[in-house]
Amino acid sequence: MSSTEKDPTEDSPAIETFHLSKLFPQRVLAVNRLNLKIGRGVIHALVGPNGAGKTTTMQMLVGLSRPTRGSVFICGLDMLREAWRAKEHIGFLPDSPSAYESLRVDEFLRFIASLYQIPKDVFEERRVRYVELFEIGSYLHKYMGSLSRGMLQRSLLCGLLIRKPTVLVMDEPHYSLDPEGGYVLKQLLRDLAKEGHTILLSTHVLSIAEEICQEFTIISQGVKVAEGTVKDLRSHIEGGVTLEEYYISILQRSEQD
Amino acid sequence: MGTRTLIRWEYRRLLSYLRNVLHRPAFLVVQIVSFAIVGLVLFLLWFLIFVFPEEMRAPLYWLFVDSGLLGPNSILLAYAIASLITIQQIFKALLGCPLAEEVEAADVDIIFTAPVRANSIFIAKYARSIPRRLLFFIYAGVAFLPVIVFFSLEYGASFNLFALAIFMMFLLGEVGALATHSLYCIRKSATKPRFFSRLFRLLFYFGLVFGALILLSPVVPIGGLGLPLPIFTLAYLIVALCTNGQLAPFDPFTLNITLVFLIILYPVFLFLARHLTNAVGPELFEDLVTTTQRKGPVVGVLSRIGLSFQVAGSPFRTLLRKDIVTGLRKPGKAFYWAGIAVNYIIVLFLILLSPIIHLVLPLPGDIFVFAPTLYSLLLILITPLLAITAADPFRGEYGSLYLIRLAQITPIKVALGKFLMYLVTPVLIAIPFAFYFALILGNLNLIIVALAILPHAVVLSTAMGISMGSRYPYATQTQTQIPVSLMISYPVLSWIIIAPVAVLLLGFFAGGIALMLLASLILSAYSVGLLLILLGLAARAFKYIE
Numbered sequence: 147m148s149s150t151e152k153d154p155t156e157d158s159p160a161i162e163t164f165h166l167s168k169l170f171p172q173r174v175l176a177v178n179r180l181n182l183k184i185g186r187g188v189i190h191a192l193v194g195p196n197g198a199g200k201t202t203t204m205q206m207l208v209g210l211s212r213p214t215r216g217s218v219f220i221c222g223l224d225m226l227r228e229a230w231r232a233k234e235h236i237g238f239l240p241d242s243p244s245a246y247e248s249l250r251v252d253e254f255l256r257f258i259a260s261l262y263q264i265p266k267d268v269f270e271e272r273r274v275r276y277v278e279l280f281e282i283g284s285y286l287h288k289y290m291g292s293l294s295r296g297m298l299q300r301s302l303l304c305g306l307l308i309r310k311p312t313v314l315v316m317d318e319p320h321y322s323l324d325p326e327g328g329y330v331l332k333q334l335l336r337d338l339a340k341e342g343h344t345i346l347l348s349t350h351v352l353s354i355a356e357e358i359c360q361e362f363t364i365i366s367q368g369v370k371v372a373e374g375t376v377k378d379l380r381s382h383i384e385g386g387v388t389l390e391e392y393y394i395s396i397l398q399r400s401e402q403d
Numbered sequence: 404m405g406t407r408t409l410i411r412w413e414y415r416r417l418l419s420y421l422r423n424v425l426h427r428p429a430f431l432v433v434q435i436v437s438f439a440i441v442g443l444v445l446f447l448l449w450f451l452i453f454v455f456p457e458e459m460r461a462p463l464y465w466l467f468v469d470s471g472l473l474g475p476n477s478i479l480l481a482y483a484i485a486s487l488i489t490i491q492q493i494f495k496a497l498l499g500c501p502l503a504e505e506v507e508a509a510d511v512d513i514i515f516t517a518p519v520r521a522n523s524i525f526i527a528k529y530a531r532s533i534p535r536r537l538l539f540f541i542y543a544g545v546a547f548l549p550v551i552v553f554f555s556l557e558y559g560a561s562f563n564l565f566a567l568a569i570f571m572m573f574l575l576g577e578v579g580a581l582a583t584h585s586l587y588c589i590r591k592s593a594t595k596p597r598f599f600s601r602l603f604r605l606l607f608y609f610g611l612v613f614g615a616l617i618l619l620s621p622v623v624p625i626g627g628l629g630l631p632l633p634i635f636t637l638a639y640l641i642v643a644l645c646t647n648g649q650l651a652p653f654d655p656f657t658l659n660i661t662l663v664f665l666i667i668l669y670p671v672f673l674f675l676a677r678h679l680t681n682a683v684g685p686e687l688f689e690d691l692v693t694t695t696q697r698k699g700p701v702v703g704v705l706s707r708i709g710l711s712f713q714v715a716g717s718p719f720r721t722l723l724r725k726d727i728v729t730g731l732r733k734p735g736k737a738f739y740w741a742g743i744a745v746n747y748i749i750v751l752f753l754i755l756l757s758p759i760i761h762l763v764l765p766l767p768g769d770i771f772v773f774a775p776t777l778y779s780l781l782l783i784l785i786t787p788l789l790a791i792t793a794a795d796p797f798r799g800e801y802g803s804l805y806l807i808r809l810a811q812i813t814p815i816k817v818a819l820g821k822f823l824m825y826l827v828t829p830v831l832i833a834i835p836f837a838f839y840f841a842l843i844l845g846n847l848n849l850i851i852v853a854l855a856i857l858p859h860a861v862v863l864s865t866a867m868g869i870s871m872g873s874r875y876p877y878a879t880q881t882q883t884q885i886p887v888s889l890m891i892s893y894p895v896l897s898w899i900i901i902a903p904v905a906v907l908l909l910g911f912f913a914g915g916i917a918l919m920l921l922a923s924l925i926l927s928a929y930s931v932g933l934l935l936i937l938l939g940l941a942a943r944a945f946k947y948i949e
Contacts, residue, residue, distance in 0.1 A: 208516045210692050212685045226685060233518040244508035246416055253419065257412055261517050305513075 158222025160186050160313045160344035161207060166216035168202050168368075176202040178368040179216070184346060184361065186312075189339050191355035191362040192348040195397060199368040200348040201241060204315050207346070208238040221312055234262075237311035241318045241348075243302050247291025251282060251301045254290055258305040269308065276304045279330060295322040303331065307338075314338070316347040320354060332358050352389050364396055371400035409519065409527035417531060506691050515692065521684035522677045525584070529676075532580075537573060574665040581672035588679035591686045705731045705740070722820045730824070743831050750835035754842060 161184040168177040177199040184190045192200050205211040207218055209229050218225040223232040246254060255277075259269040277283050280300040285293065293301065299322040306314065314335075320328045335345050335358055349355055355362055356376060364372040379392070506528065514524060680687065708731070730736065 205692070209685065210511065210515055210688060212689050229684065230518050230520060233516060236516065238512065238516045240512050243512055246507070246509045246513075249416055249419055253415075258513070260408055260412060261514070261519070302512075 158219065159183050160188070160221060161190075161346060162219040162222075163207070164217050164219075166203065166206060166218060167214050168199070168206060168211065169214040176368050177206070177213075177365075180365070180368070180370055182363060182370075184344060186344055187339050187342045188361055189335055189345045189347070189359045191359040192346060192365065193350075193352065193355055193362055193393070194348075194365040196350075197367075198365045200365065201317055202368075203365070204238070204317050204346070204348060208236055208315055209233055210238075235312040237306045237309055237314050239302060239306055239314070239316040239319055241321065243298065245290035245293075245298055245302065247289060249290050250287055251290060251293070252286040254301065255305055255308060258308055262309050264309065272308045272310070273304075276307050279334065280304050280327070296324055296327060299323055300327060307334070310343070312343060314343060314345045314347075316345065318349060319347055320349065320351065352393060356389055364393070366397050366400045369400070372396050406523040406526050409514075409523055410530045413527045413531040417534075511692050515688050520681060521687055522681040525680040526677060529581075533577075570662075574662070574669060578665060578668050578672050581669075581676040585672065585676045585679050588676070588683045588687070591683040591690075705736050719820060723823065726820065726824045739828075746832065747835050750839045753839060 161182055163180055163182045166177055166180040166182070167175070169175050180199075180203060192203065194200050202211060206213050207220070207225070209225050209232065212226070220232040221235045223235070225232045246257075249257065255273055256269075258264075259266075259273075264272075277286065280303060282297065282300050282304060285297055285301065290298065290301065299319075303319070319331060323331060332354070335347075339345060339360075347359070356379070359376055361375050362373065362379060363370055379389070510524075
C-alpha cells in the first residue's frame with residue numbers, strides 16, 4: 147500500500163454488521179436483520195436469553211458461519227470477501243472451548259505464536275506477562291487434555307491475548323473462571339479497552355455487563371430489542387427498578403410485539 | 404501462515420499425541436496382550452508342525468470331519484469372510500475427504516478463526532492423513548502375506564507383484580480421496596437443488612468405484628468371458644478356493660499400465676482439490692463447524708415410527724430398552740435398516756434365481772461363480788457402512804454412565820447389555836451371508852460355523868473402522884485412545900485368522916482345525932475384552948469430568 151492510500155482499517159468501526167441474518171436448514175431463523183456498530187476501544191455486551199442467537203451472531207462475526215443475508219465488517223474489512231485480512235484483526239473465545247489435547251500448554255502458546263507469526267521477542271515478552279497474570283506457570287508442561295475447565299479457559303485466554311488482536315469476541319468468557327480468574331479478566335479487559343482494543347462479549351450475568359461494559363445490545367429470538375450505553379441503561383433503572391427487572395421487562399415487551 | 408508451517412505443526416501434534424498415548428497403561432496392556440497372543444499362536448504352529456506326531460494328525464482331522472460340523476470348506480469359508488472384511492476396510496479407506504476426517508474441534512476455534520487460507524488447511528490436513536493411510540495399507544499387506552506366499556508357490560504370483568498391487572491400491576486411495584473432496588467443492592460451488600446435488604454425488608461415487616475396479620484390472624476368465632475386474636478376481640479367487648476351482652494368474656502388464664496412469668492422475672487431482680478448496684472456503688468452514696460441533700437435527704427418520712421408551716421391570720432391561728429406542732432414533736439408522744433389508748432380499752433373490760437360470764439357459768457350470776462373486780462385491784460395498792453403526796452402543800457412554808452410577812445396576816450387567824446390543828448388527832449381517840454360502844457349498848452345517856465366526860469378523864471390522872479414525876476422529880479421549888491400540892494390534896489379530904488357514908493349506912488339517920477353533924475363542928475373548936476396555940476408559944474419563 148502506498149503512503150498516500152489510506153488503510154481502511156484505521157478509522158472504520160471495529161465491528162459493523164448490515165442486516166445480518168442466519169437461517170438454518172431446519173428453517174430456524176437464528177438471527178434476523180441485525181445491525182451492529184461498535185467503535186474502537188469499547189467493551190460491548192451482547193445480552194440475551196438462551197437461544198437468542200448470540201453465539202450464532204458471534205460465529206458469523208469471526209467467519210465460522212456464513213450469513214444467509216447481510217454482511218459483516220471487521221475494522222472495515224468484509225468478512226466474506228476479505229476473510230484472510232479480516233481474521234488478522236479478530237480473536238475469538240468460544241463458550242465451550244476445545245483444545246488440542248495432546249499439546250502441552252507451552253507448546254500450544256508457541257503454536258499460536260507460529261500461527262499468527264508473532265516475532266519471537268514479542269512473543270516471549272507477552273508470554274511471560276500473561277502466564278504470570280493468569281497464574282498458569284506450573285501448568286506449562288501439562289497436556290491441554292489434562293487441564294480442568296478453568297485452567298483450560300485461562301490457557302486459551304493467554305493464547306488469545308498473546309496475539310493482541312484489535313477486536314476480541316468472547317462468548318461467556320467468565321463461565322469457567324473462579325472469582326480470582328474472573329477478577330483478573332475484568333481488569334485485563336478494561337486495560338485492553340484503554341489501549342484501543344474492542345471487546346464484544348456475550349454474557350448472562352447482567353452485573354458483569356453493567357460493571358465492565360460501556361455499551362450493550364439486547365437480542366431476543368434473533369432480533370435486536372434494545373441497545374445503548376450503560377449510562378442509558380442506568381437512567382432507566384432509577385426509582386427502585388433493578389437491572390434484572392428492567393431486562394425482563396424489555397424481553398417481555400419484545401415478545402408481546 | 405504458510406502451508407509448510409501448518410504441516411509442520413500438524414505433524415508435531417501427531418507425534419505429541421503418539422508420545423502421550425505411549426505413556427498410557429491401557430495402551431501398553433493391549434500391546435502386551437496382543438504380543439502374548441501372537442506368541443501363543445506361533446508356539447502352537449511350531450508344536451503342530453514340528454512336534455505333533457504325524458500319525459496322530461489324520462485321525463484327529465477325520466474325527467472333526469466325521470462329527471459333521473467342520474471340514475475344509477468351513478475353514479475356507481472362514482478365510483473368505485476374513486478376506487472380505489479386510490477388503491471392505493480397504494474400500495472404506497479409499498473414499499473420504501481427508502479434510503473432514505482430520506478436522507478436530509480445536510481446529511474450529513483456533514485455526515478456522517485465524518488468517519489461514521482454506522487450501523493451506525486442506526493441504527496440511529491431507530498431509531497428516533497420509534501416514535495413517537499408508538500404515539493401514541502396510542497392515543493389510545502384512546495380513547495377506549502368508550496367503551501370497553502360498554499362491555506364489557502354487558500359481559506363480561510373485562511377491563513383487565503383490566507389493567506393487569498394494570502400492571497401487573494406496574495411490575488409488577489417494578486419488579479417490581482427492582476426487583471426493585473435489586466433488587464436494589464442486590457441489591458446494593454450484594447452487595443446485597438438493598435432489599440433483601445428491602444424485603450428482605451418487606453418480607460420482609458409482610463412477611469412482613467402477614473406475615477403481617477397471618483401473619486394477621487383471622483379466623479373469625469366468626464362463627469363457629474375460630472380465631477385467633480385479634475385485635471380482637479376488638472374490639472369484641475366494642469362491643474358487645471354496646469350490647476347488649482354477650485360479651486366474653495376475654497380469655503384470657495391466658498392473659504396470661495402471662500404475663503409470665495413477666501417477667499421472669495423482670498430481671492432477673491434488674491441484675484440482677487444492678484450487679477448488681479455496682473457492683469454497685466459507686461454505687467449507689461452516690460445514691466443518693457443523694459436523695465437528697455436531698449441530699443440526701439429532702433425531703433421525705425412524706423417530707416417526709412411534710416407538711417410545713417404556714418403563715421396564717429391572718434396571719438391566721431399562722438399559723436395553725433405552726439403547727434400542729435411542730439407537731432407532733439416531734440419524735442414519737433408516738439407511739442402516741434399509742441396508743440390512745436389502746442384504747436379505749438379495750440373498751433370497753440369488754437363491755431363487757440360480758436354479759431358474761440353470762433351467763432356462765444352457766450355460767456352463769462355472770457361470771454360477773458369478774452370482775456369489777456379485778454378492779461378495781455387494782457385501783464389500785455395504786458392510787462397512789452397516790458395521791460401523793455397530794459401534795453405536797459405545798458412543799454416548801458418558802450419558803449412560805452418569806445415570807448408571809446413580810442407579811441400582813452392576814457394571815457387569817452394563818457390560819453385558821452393551822455387548823448384546825453390540826452383537827445385533829454383526830449377527831444380522833451374518834445370517835443371510837451364512838445361509839447363502841452354506842447353500843452354494845452344499846453343506847448346511849456351514850450356517851452354524853459362519854454364524855459363529857462372522858459376527859466376530861464384523862466386530863473386528865468395526866474395530867478396524869474405528870481404528871482408522873475416519874468416522875469419529877474428533878470425539879472424546881476414550882475414542883481417541885483406543886484407535887491407536889487397535890491399529891497396532893490389528894496385524895496380530897489378522898494373523899490369528901490367517902495362521903490356521905495357512906497351516907491347513909500346508910496340509911496339516913488337524914492342526915489347522917484346532918487353530919481355527921482356538922482363533923474363534925480368542926476372537927470372542929477379544930470382542931468382550933474390547934468392550935470392557937472401552938467401558939473402563941469411559942468410566943475413567945467420566946471420573947475426570949467429575
